[in-house]
Amino acid sequence: MTAETTLRIEVQGMNCAACAGRAERALGALPGLHDVSVNFASGQARMVVQGTQASDVAEALKAVNYPAREATVTLSVSSMSCASCINRVEAALKALPAVIEARANLATETAQVRFLPGGTDALDLARRLSEAGYPARVKDEEGEDQAARRAAEVDEARRKVWIAGLLTLPVFALEMGSHVIPGLNGLIAGTIGMGTSWLVQFVLTTAVLIWPGRKFYRLGVPALLKGAPDMNSLVALGASAAWAYSTVALFASGLLPEGTRAVYFEAAAVIVTLILTGRWLEARAKGRTGAAIQRLIGLQPRTARVERNGEIRELAVEEVAVGDLLHLRPGEQVAIDGEVTEGNSYIDESMITGEPAPEAKGPGDTVVGGTINGDGALSFRATAVGRDTVLARIVAMVEEAQGAKLPVQALADRVVRVFVPIVIAVALVSVAVWLMVGPAPALPHALIAGVSVLIIACPCAMGLATPTSIMVGTGRAAEIGVLFRKGEALQRLDEARVVAFDKTGTLTQGKPAVTQITVSDNWDEATVLRIAAAAQGKSEHPIARAMEDAATRQELALPKVQSFNAIAGHGIEAEVDGYKLLIGAARLMTREGIEIGRFESAAQDLADKGQTAIHVAIDGEYAAILGIADAAKPSSRAVIEALHARGLRTAMITGDSCAAAQAIADELGIDHVEAEVLPEGKVDALRGLQNRFGATAFVGDGINDAPALAQADIGIAVGTGTDVAIESADVVLMSGDLAGVVNALDLSHRTLRNIRQNLFWAFAYNTALIPVAAGLLYPVTGLMLSPMLAAGAMALSSVFVLSNALRLRGLRPVMEGHA
Template sequence: MPDTTQLRLSVEGMSCASCVGRVERALNAVDGVSDVSVNLASETVQLSLGAPADIASVAATLDEAGYPARRGRVRLSVASMSCASCMGRVDRALAAVPGVLSVNVNLASETATVDYVEGAVTVDDLIRAATDAGYPAEATEDTAAAQDTTDRKQTEAREMARHMTLAAVLALPVFALEMGAHLIPGMHELIGSTIGHQTSWLIQFVLTTLVLIGPGRMFYTKGFPALLRGAPDMNSLVAVGTSAAYLYSVVATFAPALLPEQSRAVYFEAAAVIVVLILLGRALEARAKGRTGAAIRALVGLTPRTATVLRNDTPHEVPIDEIQTGDLLLVRPGERIATDGEVTQGSAHVDESMITGEPVPVLKSPGDPITGGTVNGAGSLRFRATRVGADTTLSQIIRMVEQAQGAKLPIQGLVDRVTLWFVPAVMTVAVLTVLVWLLIGPAPALTMALVAGVSVLIIACPCAMGLATPTSIMVGTGRAAEMGVLFRKGDALQGLGSVDVVALDKTGTLTRGRPELTDMILTEYSPLDRPRVLSLIAALEAQSEHPIAQAITRAAEAEDATGPRPNVTDFAAITGYGVRANVDGHDVLVGADRLMTREGIDISALQDREKALAERGRTVLFAAIDGQAAALVAVADPLKPASGAAIAALHDLGLSVAMITGDKPETARAIAAETGIDHVIAGVLPDGKVSALDDLAKGGRRVAFVGDGINDAPALARADVGIAIGTGTDVAIESADVVLMSGDLRGVVNAFHVSRHTMRNIRQNLFWAFGYNTALIPVAAGLLYPAFGLLLSPILAAGAMALSSIFVLSNALRLRRLRPVMDEGHSPAHPEGQGEATAKAEPAAA
């Protein structure tokens, strides 16, 4: 849909999977709204918003559906207002921000009070809008802006715990009076001889009434309106069930003549204890839900609140929000870097593990990029801010994780289809249960019918169904982010599980993407030692811009073989053959074997070595000095250290691995043999990678493509799952489904690892949620009573229902303990051809 805006709103009142379905249906019915994804665990909605819909219509729709979007209110202090027209301009500027519901500007107090939809707009957006209009603004200290989600969850958990505690204190005497009379010998007679049974029932009535109108009021204020709208939810089930038990008990207490004598019993304890147990479950759920967002909180916590900005070379401590692009910042040893930038002065090792997952600190020097949220080591750095605020790498990562956590996996469709009719079906089953018991049940049939009907209503609450998928997604994608694996699209989490083939780009993915000198073999006839030969060759190659020439030059510089720079004269490039020059008085030739043959230079002593190196995928050159063969030089784009081990790990996961490269087949086959790659597709031009993927996908195989994200966009988009290896700073790779912050294939293995464990966790949750309801609804209805005389108590039903949700949440939280399959310790210790490029000097046989 053109001109759409992505929104993420916080929604109140959702308590079960049925609520999720109703919110989705209501929003999908709004013209201009698409891609709706509702997450019960985080209580959020993600959607695409386009004309003619707007925020106000979305908020109104949610209000009408009974699930209002959370509102926030902020009070801004606005400077530079001097007249009514200023007020108007501020009002218009703030009202124009998407997500703002109302604005009240006060000229006398120089303030503006703004009501807005949480998630659609931030306080920073409002401040920026007023400031850009020419009226600098800041949030006042007494603002009632929305709390952080974590704080809200903690507040909800504490509030539920208070409600539960109060309800428990009130319900305990009720439970003791009623159940004690049934369970403790002599208790019934004791009550009758002291306060009397009617007084006992009156005490239970008063205490239970306090429980229902106090801590339990939320179930009725939400459940009955939903029932009247024809959209019953979990609250409706609890409200109807407890109300039935309560009203039956009230009749038995105050108008017993209306009931058959054998049916005169009270169930005040059932109504009261059900509320206590469900409140306990809600409190534990709120605590667990808060923990599912731990990864987001950890990422947000990486940003420091202040930074040291250099103004006229003088350090000033300023809030992080005041940093602007181009500012010069100082970061001291041990401090966290405030924003993305480029080092201008100093040198230090920076710990980037929280961003890339790489445990080894990275040396940063002038000209190197640094990322906000990382930790400076022992040195002091000065850097210039290049990206601030929402544009920083850390902010992009947080947005990606939030979007992935709010995603709706295909497996969720099953839950949606079931829960659309589940609650109404349960209420129908409850009614039928009551009717059957009344018609054919033993005496007291009315009492038994009430117990069975209430048990069915309570035990069937579909909380666990709604939490089964989103909690696992939130925890799994959050844990993946901590490993440096970002799921840009949530459905990739499920998509990876069905992948059969992993196709790898070679340059920059398997390899370092930069040729290096790997071998240098001297002839025994060479009158010069290795450093001198390398110095002469490098001086000649320094005149060329060819990548192979640059690789030789870099190797010489790294080995300090250049010494005083040799004097190069008479340089000549011989097209198709090589180069020639006079270097410090020596006639030096570097090129292919045909150059040596043309010049009549004997290279027979080196030809066996040349053939062996070529078979290993090396590009081989000969060097001659003063008419004699002096050395054999081999250059290659070396594999990244972890490539071999990562491919072996992919094989262990049962995956086939293919390589797609533009290199010649000999080089490609050599790399495949070295790493264990199954299929090689060589000589492919960049625009031919899509066709290569189509070939790999024949026979219904699903293919994941791994590329460096620079020139692989078509292939990343075409693959069933596109995985881009990021640079640690450039994470916004639009074509990819998954972005790896680390620079090698270990992240691919970890992505599959997280995907498989998360999907297994989801299936476990769904099995428990559906199996629990499928198995226990018949038990609650009294299926076991004819054979065993067992009838499930509503109290036990409430406890089982709460336990179901707690089990699902606890199971999802186990994903927080997921460890990477591959980390720094799993990388091979520089096997031949995979470690740092080394130039080996070996004498050649005569």
């Protein structure tokens, strides 16, 4: 059975949400495709593919007039020696879901590939072919990235606006100039004559429609003929109606009733010019919505210093392979993910984790491509390249989230699906009503009402309302270290009523620490800790590391150990600096006949707090009792308080003892505790919280908590830089700091609020202005909405929605991380 894979491609020709809906339905009808989502704002389609060919996808989109963007690349291929090699090369390329066509040429040692960008790229094709045993490199790459295409779209839109504006200005001045300059009409009539004026307007307006405005006809007319009108159809109908009426009035005025001879060329020209202006502003704003992705992509350097055969060479980052040894100078960017083999330095990982403090790096530590080295020099071994790097996975996650459709968008989609046909029907009804009951001359009034309805009702704002906010919100979240792996998590997180936490490694440090030391009268704390930590240096137990860490924090010099012996189930015995030590549980003291005495109560207090009591005897005398516990992270209490301030309940689910769990819960102020829960029991504990309180978010380390993360309404994985549980969570926090939970909730809330504002504006705008455009206020005010004003209002509606979404770029973390 063919494996499923997620495919993202770029779709062209979409101008409104109705276009996206039609493209989505066309893809959804293909066998082997499911979970199809087409995003109007990003111009991308996402689908899960099983067995469907890329050529079928391209044909399905082409059939509905929204072709997929295609690209062609030529690869230089080595090791091809016969016809069977050609077949294998072509088969390896065609096996990729985004490849439409692949042709290999043995004579030129090349392969030409036609593919759908977004689903793959030239470098990935070369890498896949190399993995198949035929080393390949890009020979003639298209080289155009999304940012460059966006810039080209903006330039093209601006050029059309200038052309349309220069052609429209004389038309507008000839017809409407008298409203600004008294007597202009008389001057025109007395010089060139009104007939010549109308003829000039006809020529210039026709040029506007067939030159900068031709796209409305090229896309809108076929859509209308197929019975699936879109925004282009509305503009084409509206502008054509004004132009056709005016042309008849100019060249065949006898066909019109007496008193109705007038021209509206300026309306047709201005409509097209204003809508093109709106498209230009839209293109500029839409380019900025994807700025976060472009910034992330731009983090990776172009070259790397690689050591091969004992020689250090500067290579393109695409040529770096797993296992290569790379050298990093002070102040340079890390080129690729890897593991440090030599050197010590500090790395600024803020662009990945959102945490401002640089991280110390030494042999054995991981480094991430795109981060910035400090003052030290490092050598590191490449561990991931291409799409497997942390940065590439982050970009993929953000793109996945940005292409998602939220439940809140469902209503807008249903409305948009029937909106354009309804608008055309309303426009026709408006024309009919004005012709039947309108004041004389009725025909011009009917024309104005019909054209205004067609123009003002274009559903651009509705289609942009949700996806633009998602794009900006998730992009900004990624920049501060919060990755919404699934776009739907934006809405589900805003609906959460409970936030449940795993304890160990999530709320706590994840390793034991010395919390208190109580010594007998004959000893001082520093001496006991110094020799006990030295003795524990020979032990592998986590508690031993806790004692060593405590001594290190106090900057104690540890003496040498003369002898050491582990006593299974009890503790250790050792000789350090001339002292004979026993360190371990109470049963070790009992076995050796050492009286604990007054320290019994201290041991009981530690037990009540859920801490482990470690007893120390020196030279046969009881010396001290140490409390060992997994301490809470510095940010944990502040995070719990911030969640309570937002009206959320908090819970903790842990396998620890009730006493240990309750001690942490009391320290942090957690509302509800589920303790002594086996790993498989966490899912049942979560179900209980969901049934009792409602939507529940679960925060875990994302590795051993995968079932719980999947069961929760929203799974939040707390990463530690590169250790990110991509597959199990809906939201990933790139740093290990819980402040990211509060920031994720805040981003979710603000993004959803922004979406609701956009949807309200889009719906309210259309609901309110369609009746006005139809002439509902004429009996009261004697005024009708000009088609030119309708075009301007329609363009401004989309610009308002985009501008409102772009405000999310300024979001700041509401809670800073704790070191």
